[in-house]
Amino acid sequence: EIVLTQSPGTLSLSPGERGTLSCRASQSVTSSYLAWYQQKPGQAPRLLIYGASSRATGIPDRFSGSGSGTDFTLTISRLEPEDFAVYYCQQYGSSPYTFGQGTKVEIK
């Protein structure tokens, strides 16, 4: 089983700042099948990024993903008020598909 470790656990930032979230895998992620999801309180997760770097339909271009192998990054270029949420990475290249523990992006 591939273990995903996200860092930091909490990121305190102000609107307009840049946010950088990390996801490290215990072994290489097959075909860069790495996704990022956003979850707001009381809501279901929403797919942001798939294939490590492709934005899902309707996702603003301030969200970008990068990385390969075992190290992946989600970058939010300029935080908007609606971006404060919890973000999860997930690998879906090897069963069992696994999620990271999440990074909470909170308002500073």
Add this chain to the structure above:
Amino acid sequence: QVQLVQSGSELKKPGASVKVSCKASGYAFTNYAMTWVRQAPGQGLEWMGWINTNTGNPTYVQGFTGRFVFSLDTSVSTAYLQISSLKAEDTAVYYCARVAPAVGFDPWGQGTLVTVSS
């Protein structure tokens, strides 16, 4: 638009069973697998497994075998999650999501809160 709509919250006693539904619309139901994800209160996301909507064959992740059953009714484009012999630790929000090949889980249902309490 592609949409998954789940059944409402449930309050059950320990030892009872519950069946959560997930109705799909806006796409050909049997063209995509369906998956289930659990989120305990204040916790992260746990993948439970998936069901092939063509064959009805389910695959369960370790830890979700025995008491958890995935099923389908393709005539109404609906997937089901049944949990038997409920325990307090089954208290969680359960999500269904469509499995999009090479993309991941998209979209998700709104979630169903199952509370197990005496």
